[in-house]
Amino acid sequence: MALPRITGRQMQRSNVPSATPEEYYRRNVYLPLLADFENQLRDRFDAHKVVVGLNMLLPKFCASASLSDIDDAVQFYLGDIPSANVIEAEFTLWVNKCCQIEEKNRPACALQALEMCNRDFFPNIHSLLSILATLPVSTSTPERTFSTLRRLKSYLRNHMNNDRLTGLALLSIHRELQVTPEQVLTEFCKLPRRKNFLV
Numbered sequence: 001m002a003l004p005r006i007t008g009r010q011m012q013r014s015n016v017p018s019a020t021p022e023e024y025y026r027r028n029v030y031l032p033l034l035a036d037f038e039n040q041l042r043d044r045f046d047a048h049k050v051v052v053g054l055n056m057l058l059p060k061f062c063a064s065a066s067l068s069d070i071d072d073a074v075q076f077y078l079g080d081i082p083s084a085n086v087i088e089a090e091f092t093l094w095v096n097k098c099c100q101i102e103e104k105n106r107p108a109c110a111l112q113a114l115e116m117c118n119r120d121f122f123p124n125i126h127s128l129l130s131i132l133a134t135l136p137v138s139t140s141t142p143e144r145t146f147s148t149l150r151r152l153k154s155y156l157r158n159h160m161n162n163d164r165l166t167g168l169a170l171l172s173i174h175r176e177l178q179v180t181p182e183q184v185l186t187e188f189c190k191l192p193r194r195k196n197f198l199v
Contacts, residue, residue, distance in 0.1 A: 001025075050076045054132040057125060059098035059116070060108040067091055070128075077131055082123045094125045148172045 001021040018024035053073035056065035067088055078084055094117075098106060107113045110133035119126045136142075149169055171179070 051132070051135060054128055054135075057094070057128055057132065058108060058110065058113050059101060059106040062095050062098050063103075063106075065095065073128060074124075077128060080131060081127050084124065087124050090122055090124050094122055145169075145173055 018027055050073045053070045056062055056069040070091065074081065074084065074087055081087065107116060110129055114126070114129045114133055117126045117129055151172075171177075
């Protein structure tokens with residue numbers, strides 16, 4: 001590998017002095033690429049600090065958590081919390097309750113934590129755990145739904161009303177449901193007949 005031609009005075013790109021081609025490419029290509037990649041990851045995941053704060057409410061992790069760990073989540077979901085003025089005391093009681101459970105038996109998922117959280121005694125924690133339990137893990141399900149609808153609409157756009165589109169979309173999205181011909185005939189027989197036959 002050879003060094004590219006380097007002029008004495010460059011105007012458009014950096015002219016980092018280097019003795020070997022390896023050093024040149026490391027300084028001018030690899031390190032800037034790595035720095036840009038790191039910045040992109042930081043920008044992407046800094047927006048999700050609120051969700052990380054909600055994870056600190058899980059009994060498995062809340063023993064080592066402090067109120068400052070969940071403060072961003074509390075501020076973000078302030079409108080969804082019933083009584084935000086007592087969140088500090090409630091969080092302290094929640095941590096104490098979780099610390100009383102044996103470490104290997106502490107729930108690590110939001111649904112299990114929600115089951116053990118008394119809504120009357122911990123209203124704010126219960127609301128935050130409900131939010132955590134309903135957050136989508138990924139966007140694959142909605143994307144799959146939208147692509148199915150797009151396929152259906154493009155294929156059947158000319159001869160379809162909304163009821164038929166809805167029915168076909170539901171059949172396509174929920175493929176795990178088995179629909180037998182007998183069920184279809186039973187539902188069809190329940191509908192009033194619209195055809196007039198002349199005898």
